[in-house]
Amino acid sequence: MSQSDSFIEEVTDEVRRDRLFALMKRYGWIAVLLVVLIVAGAAWNEWRKAQERASAQALGDALLNALEQGEPAERVAALQTVPTETPGQEAVAAMLEAGEAAEAGDTAAAADRLMSVADRGDLPQVYRDLARFKALGLSADAMSPEDRRAGYETLAAPGSGLRLLALEQIALTYIEAGETAEALDVLRGIRDDAEVTSGLRQRVTQLMVALGESPAGDDAAAGSE
Structure with missing residues (x-):
């Protein structure tokens, strides 16, 4: 590297440092403010969590005390x-x-x-x-079975966490009203649902048997066709 190139590089580095120091003097407060905001935000978040924990614990204690009454x-x-x-x-x-x-x-x-x-x-x-x-x-x-059924139907919509349990209750309202065929249709739908639990499937199967239908009735009917 020639002497002139070395001199130019040194001058360039010096200019860069001068610009950096100037920028820090001009905008350094922004960096400081950001650090302060981050620290303050973290502290507030921890305080909020502590307050929520304290509130939940106080509620739990109050509820337990109330439930201990005779x-x-x-x-x-x-x-x-x-x-x-x-x-x-x-x-x-x-x-x-x-x-x-x-x-x-x-x-x-x-x-x-x-x-x-x-x-x-x-x-x-x-x-x-x-x-x-x-x-x-x-x-x-x-309430009449029909009115209760209407209420359960709002809970049996797709996406509801209580959908299958609501359908079970809908089937029971049909049974209460003497509409066995409608009840069996609903029970079959529950039994064949991909999201049905083993406990619910067992209850549904028992209901179907009590209504006079074999658990394998559909399969047998399909095989005879």
């Missing part, structure tokens, strides 16, 4: 006084309250409490569906 009616009264901070916490407390009300024999109040959860638009769908499912189960004496 009589169902006393437990209902205690659960009504449990402080809640989020819609999800309110839903959990309400469903526990409904369970104790049902145990106390007040199924109408239990069903109403569950439906109040099911009708809340600020809750995740899983809470609302579970509350509606339990409310319909408690309303067997107050």
